[in-house]
Amino acid sequence: MPSTPDTALHDNAARPSRREQILRAAAQLFAERGARAVGVDDVGAAVGVTGPAIYRHFASKDAMLAEMLLRISERLLAGSAEVVAAAGDDAAAQLRALIAFQVEFALDNPALITVQDRDLGVLSEPDARRVRQVQRRYVEEWVAVLARLHPEAPTAACRARAHALFGLINSTPHSAGRLARPAMARLLTGMAEAAATAPIC
Amino acid sequence: MPSTPDTALHDNAARPSRREQILRAAAQLFAERGARAVGVDDVGAAVGVTGPAIYRHFASKDAMLAEMLLRISERLLAGSAEVVAAAGDDAAAQLRALIAFQVEFALDNPALITVQDRDLGVLSEPDARRVRQVQRRYVEEWVAVLARLHPEAPTAACRARAHALFGLINSTPHSAGRLARPAMARLLTGMAEAAATAPIC
DNA sequence: CGCTCAGGTTAACCGCTGTTCACATCCGGG
DNA sequence: CCCGGATGTGAACAGCGGTTAACCTGAGCG
Structure with missing residues (x-):
C-alpha cells in the first residue's frame, strides 16, 4: 500500500484534482441509482478512466462513500x-x-x-x-x-x-x-x- | 414455471398466508438494511424457511419488491x-x-x-x-x-x-x-x- | 541519461447472491 | 391405499462486481 491514499491531507481543493472529480461524479451517480447499484467501472467512466484506476485515489469504494x-x-x-x-x-x-x-x-x-x-x-x-x-x-x-x-x-x-x-x-x-x-x-x-x-x- | 405464482389473484388476505408473512418480513428487513443488501436467504430465515423456498411464492426477488x-x-x-x-x-x-x-x-x-x-x-x-x-x-x-x-x-x-x-x-x-x-x-x-x-x- | 514515482491499463481472481434442479415430505381426496 | 399437488430442502450453477496483480508510460530531476 503506497502511503495510504485515502487520508486526503495532502492536497488543497483549489483546482479540481482527479480525486475531487471522482468524488463529484460518484455523488451524481450514487444519487441517481443508489450507491450499491453503481460499479467502480461506472464511476471511472464518468471521469474518463477505467474502473481500477479509482484505487490509485481511494482505498476502496466504501472509503469513497x-x-x-x-x-x-x-x-x-x-x-x-x-x-x-x-x-x-x-x-x-x-x-x-x-x-x-x-x-x-x-x-x-x-x-x-x-x-x-x-x-x-x-x-x-x-x-x-x-x-x-x-x-x-x-x-x-x-x-x-x-x-x-x-x-x-x-x-x-x-x-x-x-x-x-x-x-x-x-x-x-x-x-x-x-x-x-x-x-x-x-x-x-x-x-x-x-x-x-x-x-x- | 408452475402457473405464475406472482399474480396473487387467488388468495384473500384473511389469514396471514406464507405469502403475506414473507411480504411483511421482507418489508421490515428491506427498511432496515436496504433492498439490495438483504438476500433471499435472509428473508427466508425471517419466516423460518430456507432461501429458495421463496420462489414457491414469488417469481423473483424483484417481483416481491x-x-x-x-x-x-x-x-x-x-x-x-x-x-x-x-x-x-x-x-x-x-x-x-x-x-x-x-x-x-x-x-x-x-x-x-x-x-x-x-x-x-x-x-x-x-x-x-x-x-x-x-x-x-x-x-x-x-x-x-x-x-x-x-x-x-x-x-x-x-x-x-x-x-x-x-x-x-x-x-x-x-x-x-x-x-x-x-x-x-x-x-x-x-x-x-x-x-x-x-x-x- | 537513467531512476523514480504517480497514475493508468488489461486480465484475472474470487466471493457473493439470485436462481434453478432434483429430490423429499406432507396431506387431502378418490 | 395410493396419487398428485403444494411446499420445502440442499446442492449446484452462473453472472456480476469489487479488488488485486503485472505491466506500461510520461514527467520531473540529479
Missing part, C-alpha cells in the same frame, strides 16, 4: 455554526438563519441530500458511526434553537420537530426543477418557518 | 380518496383529513415509508413506471386540495408544497420512538397544517 458522507455532514455542521453565530442572540433570527442555510444547501445539492439519507446504511459500522456523530451534532444545533423558541416543549419534541423540518426542506430532490429556484426558496422558507413556530396544540 | 411497493401506493391512494370524499366540500376540512390520514399511516408503517422512497430505484423500469403512476395520482389528490386553498398559486407550487408536506410527515422513521405516539401525532399534524396554509410570501 464514507469520505463523501462525512464531508457533507461536516459542511452542514460548520455552516450552521457560522450562521447561528452571525445571527446574534435572538432565537427567532437564529432559526431564520438556519432555515435559510438549509434551504440554500438543499437547492444547491439535491444529489448530496439524496445520497446522505439513502446510502448511510451501506457504510461499515465504524464509518457509519463517525458520520452519525457529526449529523447528531448538526441536529443538536437546531434543537438548541428550537428549545429556546418553545421553552415549554420537551427536548424530544424539539428533536422530532427538527427532523420534520429536515424532511420538509430536503424534499427538493422529489420536486426537482418544476418551479423556478427563487420561488422554490421562498416557498420552502415560508413553510419551514410556519412549521417551526407552530404551537404544539 | 414490486408487489410490495405497488401495494403501498395503492393503499395510500385508496385511503386518501375515501378520506377526502368523507370530508365533504370544505377544502380546509379535506386538507385536515389528508394530513391526519398520512400522519396515521406514517406512524403505523415507518418501515414501508422508508422502503417506498429508498428502493424505488432498484425496480425494473416497467415495474417502477407502474408504481410511479399510482404515486402520481396520490400526489394529485393533494395538489387538487391545495389548489383550492391557494387559488392564486400556480400548480407547480402546489405540487412542490405537497412534496414538502410528505417530507415533513414521512420523517417518522428518523425520529423513531423518542416521543409518545399521541404527542408525535399532534406535533406532526400541527406542523403540517401550519406549513400547508402558510401564505406564499
Whole structure:
C-alpha cells in the first residue's frame, strides 16, 4: 500500500484534482441509482478512466462513500455554526438563519441530500458511526434553537420537530426543477418557518 | 414455471398466508438494511424457511419488491380518496383529513415509508413506471386540495408544497420512538397544517 | 541519461447472491 | 391405499462486481 491514499491531507481543493472529480461524479451517480447499484467501472467512466484506476485515489469504494458522507455532514455542521453565530442572540433570527442555510444547501445539492439519507446504511459500522456523530451534532444545533423558541416543549419534541423540518426542506430532490429556484426558496422558507413556530396544540 | 405464482389473484388476505408473512418480513428487513443488501436467504430465515423456498411464492426477488411497493401506493391512494370524499366540500376540512390520514399511516408503517422512497430505484423500469403512476395520482389528490386553498398559486407550487408536506410527515422513521405516539401525532399534524396554509410570501 | 514515482491499463481472481434442479415430505381426496 | 399437488430442502450453477496483480508510460530531476 503506497502511503495510504485515502487520508486526503495532502492536497488543497483549489483546482479540481482527479480525486475531487471522482468524488463529484460518484455523488451524481450514487444519487441517481443508489450507491450499491453503481460499479467502480461506472464511476471511472464518468471521469474518463477505467474502473481500477479509482484505487490509485481511494482505498476502496466504501472509503469513497464514507469520505463523501462525512464531508457533507461536516459542511452542514460548520455552516450552521457560522450562521447561528452571525445571527446574534435572538432565537427567532437564529432559526431564520438556519432555515435559510438549509434551504440554500438543499437547492444547491439535491444529489448530496439524496445520497446522505439513502446510502448511510451501506457504510461499515465504524464509518457509519463517525458520520452519525457529526449529523447528531448538526441536529443538536437546531434543537438548541428550537428549545429556546418553545421553552415549554420537551427536548424530544424539539428533536422530532427538527427532523420534520429536515424532511420538509430536503424534499427538493422529489420536486426537482418544476418551479423556478427563487420561488422554490421562498416557498420552502415560508413553510419551514410556519412549521417551526407552530404551537404544539 | 408452475402457473405464475406472482399474480396473487387467488388468495384473500384473511389469514396471514406464507405469502403475506414473507411480504411483511421482507418489508421490515428491506427498511432496515436496504433492498439490495438483504438476500433471499435472509428473508427466508425471517419466516423460518430456507432461501429458495421463496420462489414457491414469488417469481423473483424483484417481483416481491414490486408487489410490495405497488401495494403501498395503492393503499395510500385508496385511503386518501375515501378520506377526502368523507370530508365533504370544505377544502380546509379535506386538507385536515389528508394530513391526519398520512400522519396515521406514517406512524403505523415507518418501515414501508422508508422502503417506498429508498428502493424505488432498484425496480425494473416497467415495474417502477407502474408504481410511479399510482404515486402520481396520490400526489394529485393533494395538489387538487391545495389548489383550492391557494387559488392564486400556480400548480407547480402546489405540487412542490405537497412534496414538502410528505417530507415533513414521512420523517417518522428518523425520529423513531423518542416521543409518545399521541404527542408525535399532534406535533406532526400541527406542523403540517401550519406549513400547508402558510401564505406564499 | 537513467531512476523514480504517480497514475493508468488489461486480465484475472474470487466471493457473493439470485436462481434453478432434483429430490423429499406432507396431506387431502378418490 | 395410493396419487398428485403444494411446499420445502440442499446442492449446484452462473453472472456480476469489487479488488488485486503485472505491466506500461510520461514527467520531473540529479
